[in-house]
Every structure is written in C-alpha cells, then in structure tokens.
Amino acid sequence: xxxxxxxxxxxxxxxxxxxxxxxxxxxxxxxxxxxxxxxxxxxxxxxxxxxxxxxxxxxxxxxxxxxxxxxxxxxxxxxxxxxxxxxxxxxxxxxxxxxxxxxxxxxxxxxxxxxxxxxxxxxxxxxxxxxxxxxxxxxxxxxxxxxxxxxxxxxxxxxxxxxxxxxxxxxxxxxxxxxxxxxxxxxxxxxxxxxxxxxxxxxxxxxxxxxxxxxxxxxxxxxxxxxxxxxxxxxxxxxxxxxxxxxxxxxxxxxxxxxxxxxxxxxxxxxxxxxxxxxxxxxxxxxxxxxxxxxxxxxxxxxxxxxxxxxxxxxxxxxxxxxxxxxxxxxxxxxxxxxxxxxxxxxxxxxxxxxxxxxxxxxxxxxxxxxxxxxxxxxxxxxxxxxxxxxxxxxxxxxxx
Amino acid sequence: xxxxxxxxxxxxxxxxxxxxxxxxxxxxxxxxxxxxxxxxxxxxxxxxxxxxxxxxxxxxxxxxxxxxxxxxxxxxxxxxxxxxxxxxxxxxxxxxxxxxxxxxxxxxxxxxxxxxxxxxxxxxxxxxxxxxxxxxxxxxxxxxxxxxxxxxxxxxxxxxxxxxxxxxxxxxxxxxxxxxxxxxxxxxxxxxxxxxxxxxxxxxxxxxxxxxxxxxxxxxxxxxxxxxxxxxxxxxxxxxxxxxxxxxxxxxxxxxxxxxxxxxx
Numbered sequence: 001x002x003x004x005x006x007x008x009x010x011x012x013x014x015x016x017x018x019x020x021x022x023x024x025x026x027x028x029x030x031x032x033x034x035x036x037x038x039x040x041x042x043x044x045x046x047x048x049x050x051x052x053x054x055x056x057x058x059x060x061x062x063x064x065x066x067x068x069x070x071x072x073x074x075x076x077x078x079x080x081x082x083x084x085x086x087x088x089x090x091x092x093x094x095x096x097x098x099x100x101x102x103x104x105x106x107x108x109x110x111x112x113x114x115x116x117x118x119x120x121x122x123x124x125x126x127x128x129x130x131x132x133x134x135x136x137x138x139x140x141x142x143x144x145x146x147x148x149x150x151x152x153x154x155x156x157x158x159x160x161x162x163x164x165x166x167x168x169x170x171x172x173x174x175x176x177x178x179x180x181x182x183x184x185x186x187x188x189x190x191x192x193x194x195x196x197x198x199x200x201x202x203x204x205x206x207x208x209x210x211x212x213x214x215x216x217x218x219x220x221x222x223x224x225x226x227x228x229x230x231x232x233x234x235x236x237x238x239x240x241x242x243x244x245x246x247x248x249x250x251x252x253x254x255x256x257x258x259x260x261x262x263x264x265x266x267x268x269x270x271x272x273x274x275x276x277x278x279x280x281x282x283x284x285x286x287x288x289x290x291x292x293x294x295x296x297x298x299x300x301x302x303x304x305x306x307x308x309x310x311x312x313x314x315x316x317x318x319x320x321x322x323x324x325x326x327x328x329x330x331x332x333x334x335x336x337x338x339x340x341x342x343x344x345x346x347x348x349x350x351x352x353x354x355x356x357x358x359x360x361x362x363x364x365x366x367x368x369x370x371x372x373x374x375x376x377x378x379x380x381x382x383x384x385x386x387x388x389x390x391x392x393x394x395x396x397x398x399x400x401x
Numbered sequence: 402x403x404x405x406x407x408x409x410x411x412x413x414x415x416x417x418x419x420x421x422x423x424x425x426x427x428x429x430x431x432x433x434x435x436x437x438x439x440x441x442x443x444x445x446x447x448x449x450x451x452x453x454x455x456x457x458x459x460x461x462x463x464x465x466x467x468x469x470x471x472x473x474x475x476x477x478x479x480x481x482x483x484x485x486x487x488x489x490x491x492x493x494x495x496x497x498x499x500x501x502x503x504x505x506x507x508x509x510x511x512x513x514x515x516x517x518x519x520x521x522x523x524x525x526x527x528x529x530x531x532x533x534x535x536x537x538x539x540x541x542x543x544x545x546x547x548x549x550x551x552x553x554x555x556x557x558x559x560x561x562x563x564x565x566x567x568x569x570x571x572x573x574x575x576x577x578x579x580x581x582x583x584x585x586x587x588x589x590x591x592x593x594x595x596x597x598x599x600x601x602x603x604x605x606x607x608x609x610x611x612x613x614x615x616x617x618x619x620x621x622x623x624x625x626x627x628x629x630x631x632x633x634x635x636x637x638x639x640x641x642x643x644x645x646x647x648x649x650x651x652x653x654x655x656x657x658x659x660x661x662x663x664x665x666x
Contacts, residue, residue: 134449175524177523178523178524182524183523183524183525183526184516184524184525184526184527184528185524185526185527185528186527186528187441187527187528187529187530189443189447189449189529189530189531190514190515190528190529190530190531192449192531193479193514193528193531239523240523242522242523242524243523244523244524245523
C-alpha cells in the first residue's frame with residue numbers, strides 16, 4: 001500500500017521546506033493532472049440554472065486544487081465544505097492571464113497559459129521546472145523555453161511534459177529510466193542544464209499520462225506509445241527494462257482516454273477500462289501474485305468514458321453517468337460499505353450518486369462532479385481526524401463560489 | 402571544505418539476507434538488516450563556480466562485478482568536446498572512486514559537464530554535475546592540521562537488524578585540514594596501507610580517497626550499510642594519510658600505527 005505524504009504540491013507556497021511525511025518515494029497523485037481530460041464544465045452552484053457556465057476542473061491528492069475559470073486555486077487540507085475559489089489564484093491572477101492547462105507533480109506545478117507559453121514553479125531538485133534554473137526551488141513562475149503554442153501540460157512526480165503546437169511532446173525533469181524521452185539524465189547537481197527535449201518517434205499526440213518512471217502518449221489515431229521503465233513483457237522483451245525511445249503498446253490501440261498512478265496505466269478502449277503495468281493493487285489477481293502483469297488487462301467496467309486512479313484504487317465514469325470504483329477498499333475510497341482489506345475488489349457501483357459528468361481520484365478520497373455542477377466526495381477527507389471518513393458520497397462545496 | 406554532493410542515483414540495492422550470508426554472517430541474525438543503495442556522488446569539484454583550472458574530477462560510482470568494466474567517466478566542455486584526461490580507479494566494496502586528471506589545464510571561465518556514459522543502458526548518459534572554471538590554477542598544497550582522536554573498533558557481538566559487522570575499522574575524530582592557497586578548497590584524504598610485503602610506500606598512488614563526515618574520517622567498513630571498505634591488516638595496522646585538494650596538491654603524508662585486534666579503550 002502506498003500513501004502520499006500530506007505535504008504535496010502545497011509545498012508550493014505554504015509548506016515550503018517541509019519534507020514529505022512518508023519515507024516511501026510516493027507520487028503525489030493528482031487525478032486530472034495526468035488525465036489530460038478537457039476541463040469539466042460546471043455551472044454555478046446553488047441549484048439555480050446558470051446563466052454563465054463556469055469552467056471547473058478538480059485535482060485531488062492529500063490536498064485539493066481547482067482550475068476555476070482559468071485560475072488555479074489550491075488548499076493543503078481538503079475541506080469539502082470550503083469552496084476552493086476562496087483561495088488566492090496561484091497563477092495568472094495578477095497578470096490577468098488565464099491558465100489553459102495545469103499539471104501538478106510531487107512538489108512543483110506547470111501550466112500552459114493563454115498565450116500558449118508554459119510556466120512552472122515549485123521544487124526543482126531534478127530540473128522539473130525545465131527552465132535551466134540552478135536553485136533547488138523557485139516560487140516565482142519561470143517560463144519553460146521553446147514551448148510557445150503549447151496546448152497541454154502533464155506531470156509525473158519530478159518530470160513534466162507538454163504537447164507542442166506541432167503535436168510533438170517535449171519533456172524535462174527526472175529521467176532516471178528514460179521517462180522524459182531523452183538519452184541524457186541530469187542528476188540534481190546538473191539541474192541547471194535541464195531544458196525541454198522533444199521526444200522522438202511519436203507525433204500527433206493528444207494526451208500524455210505519467211507514472212513514477214514511465215510515460216505514455218495517446219496519439220490522434222488512438223495509439224498508445226510508452227517510454228521509460230517497461231510496463232509490459234512486450235516492452236521488456238523488445239527494449240529492456242528501461243528505454244527512452246517510445247514503443248507502441250499494441251494491446252492499447254483504440255484508447256480514447258489514458259491515466260496513470262505510480263506504477264500502472266489505465267485507459268478506456270472501446271468503452272472498456274483496461275490497465276497495464278503493476279496492476280496487482282488495482283485488479284484482483286487470479287493467482288494472488290503482486291507486481292507487474294504481463295500485458296493489458298480488463299478491469300470489468302464497460303461503457304466507460306473516463307477512468308481516474310489513486311494510489312491504490314481507481315474509479316470510472318460510464319455513459320450513463322454512473323461511477324464504478326475498484327482496487328483496495330481503504331478509508332471508503334470505493335464509495336461503498338464493505339470490509340476494508342488488502343485484497344483488490346472488483347468494480348462496485350457507487351450508490352446514491354446523481355448522474356455524474358466527471359470523477360477524480362485522490363490519494364484517500366474520490367470526488368465526482370454531477371450534471372448539476374455539484375461535487376460529491378467519499379473516502380478520507382482529513383488526515384488529522386480519524387473520524388473524517390465517509391464511506392458513501394456526501395455533497396462537498398469545493399466548486400461553490 | 403570537504404564539499405560533497407549527495408546525489409542519489411536511481412539504482413537501489415538492499416542488503417538482505419543473501420548479502421549477509423555471502424559475508425558468512427549468522428543467517429538468523431541478519432534477516433532484518435536492510436540498507437540504502439550506494440550513492441552516485443561527485444567528490445570534486447563540488448562547487449558550481451570558480452573551480453581551479455587544474456582540477457581533477459573524482460566521482461563515486463557503484464562497484465562493478467569482477468570482469469565487468471566501469472562505465473566511461475567523461476569530462477566535457479558543455480556542448481563541446483571531451484577533455485583528454487588520465488583516469489584512475491580506486492576500487493572499493495560497493496562504490497569505487499573514479500578520478501580524471503586532465504592532461505592540460507582547463508580553459509578559464511568555461512562550463513564543463515561531468516558525465517557517465519554507458520552505451521548499454523538507457524538513458525546512456527548521466528550528467529552528474531556541471532561547473533564553471535575560475536581563472537587560475539591551484540598550485541598550493543593543503544595542510545593537515547590534526548588527525549584528531551584515532552580509535553580502532555571491533556564488535557564482539559555483530560549481525561542482526563542493526564547491520565553490524567565484526568570489523569575492524571578505524572575512526573579519526575576531529576581531523577582538520579586547510580588549504581592556504583585557497584579558501585573553500587574541496588579536500589579529500591588520501592590513505593595508504595602497508596603492502597603485503599610489509600612496506601608503507603607513500604610514493605605510489607594512494608590506496609583510496611576518503612571524505613570526512615563532520616570532521617570524522619572512517620577507514621574500513623563500519624557496518625553492512627557502509628559502502629566503503631579498506632583492508633586493515635593486523636594486529637597492528639600501519640597507515641599513512643595526507644590531505645589532497647581537488648587539483649591533486651597534497652600535504653606530506655603522516656604515518657601512524659594502531660592496534661586493530663580489539664577496540665580502543
């Protein structure tokens with residue numbers, strides 16, 4: 001079981017210098033940051049018909065962020081009854097610029113601004129700011145060179161990628177296993193040399209998902225190309241355990257949506273939720289084994305439109321607006337009563353949830369955004385209180401003004 | 402002084418029962434010992450700017466198996482050509498020191514990159530560090546001010562979850578040195594041991610280079626998690642030590658002997 005530290009990206013401003021609480025190298029998984037999905041359109045809160053629709057995209061981990069009308073708002077402690085819009089805008093607010101796309105890594109964030117330029121701020125130990133910065137940390141956003149016209153940005157724990165205007169992907173930051181697509185890995189003492197490099201052999205990219213040490217891109221024709229640490233036996237056989245050169249994952253061709261957690265990738269292919277990599281936490285093993293599975297597996301959810309992953313669980317949205325969750329039932333993250341344990345559970349439908357249009361998994365909680373722009377969450381809302389666990393969906397005011 | 406970058410590379414290893422068994426430790430007492438993996442470190446130069454033009458490059462690399470070659474350590478002009486240099490390897494248990502001594506002075510006020518290149522791996526190039534030279538060479542030898550308190554250590558009881566081993570090893574607490582030619586010189590300690598023929602010859606290259614931690618120098622392996630080792634032939638170990646700056650200038654060696662058959666009182 002892995003659990004992200006309580007101090008994740010919010011180290012950005014309010015948690016500066018505080019070490020992660022965990023000793024494990026755990027990705028601060030921000031659902032949506034790696035999902036690459038289009039921002040969810042939400043309406044004004046309060047149940048009244050909205051005269052002007054709001055753009056609302058939620059990011060969860062041990063804290064919460066929201067991209068609201070082009071402004072990024074974050075809070076370190078999840079407080080479902082406190083609207084995120086009340087928090088100060090972290091990017092673009094003062095300059096009256098909008099954030100088009102945002103990605104949040106373990107201790108840094110990057111955003112595509114409305115001019116198509118990419119700006120990053122936060123931790124820079126492995127050059128994850130991508131701007132040739134020597135300092136280990138940079139709280140004022142820096143511009144990543146050579147990225148004008150970028151359309152979207154994505155983040156792993158210490159690596160980031162952006163889709164350029166020409167459909168190519170450029171990446172920067174940690175590259176221990178080739179996850180940023182370059183044949184050169186810069187250690188922390190050389191971080192000032194880190195600049196974006198275009199990933200070879202993959203183009204027409206529409207989305208990117210990043211695990212701890214591997215990266216996958218979805219192309220316009222729905223192929224999935226991956227690089228970094230091998231996540232399937234086919235990759236290992238052809239490329240070895242690590243390789244910076246992208247390789248197509250044949251079993252994923254037809255994918256329309258892709259996301260990742262630390263060690264696994266899940267996507268939607270022909271309406272089915274499919275996963276590959278170290279899926280043993282997410283999908284019940286037939287033989288009780290842990291670790292990497294040989295190839296692509298079905299989760300058992302059909303008619304899906306999106307899937308989101310936490311560290312130990314996942315949830316998917318289907319065309320009917322229903323949410324199904326799977327994986328390890330810890331702290332009620334699956335949204336249903338049950339017997340928590342270390343066995344992966346097959347998909348279960350989250351009850352008592354109005355028709356949803358989006359689902360976002362965090363480390364310990366899951367949220368869904370409904371058709372009527374309401375946010376419902378379940379799981380552990382707070383790390384400081386043992387009692388703040390909600391097994392079923394409860395309405396949260398995160399999206400409220 | 403004593404600058405040392407702590408750069409953890411991606412490779413990790415765990416000292417498990419297998420390693421303990423290989424070291425002939427009691428298996429039942431070694432099950433809980435686990436260690437972090439060896440670090441990939443740059444010993445010198447550790448400063449990003451103002452590096453002497455006659456600097457040597459010294460890095461700690463994970464040791465390779467018998468018959469395997471070390472990856473290529475390269476010093477190159479940033480974005481340019483490799484620097485011609487003489488290389489030396491100081492082998493050790495889990496990490497070894499690779500030293501590059503450029504054949505000619507480096508260009509002043511120029512950025513250089515220190516990289517390890519291994520064509521058999523992906524990614525093939527690991528840039529460990531980068532630095533900019535100053536305008537002058539360093540020709541002044543550093544001075545070894547004090548060896549501090551020298552002690553030998555040997556565990557009567559060893560093995561088990563604390564990763565302890567029998568030893569022996571030697572510590573020097575309060576070791577102090579300075580470089581009169583340059584403030585902030587990055588100093589390491591060269592160590593010689595008596596050869597199998599019983600000769601302590603400091604005219605040959607040192608047997609190893611060590612960096613102190615908080616003015617404590619450890620000679621020999623102090624636990625299963627210690628990546629460095631040094632043969633201490635007893636019962637009386639005869640050693641010589643000199644302080645050396647990043648340019649290779651060294652103090653006169655200082656010799657001493659210590660009983661390593663038991664722990665110092």
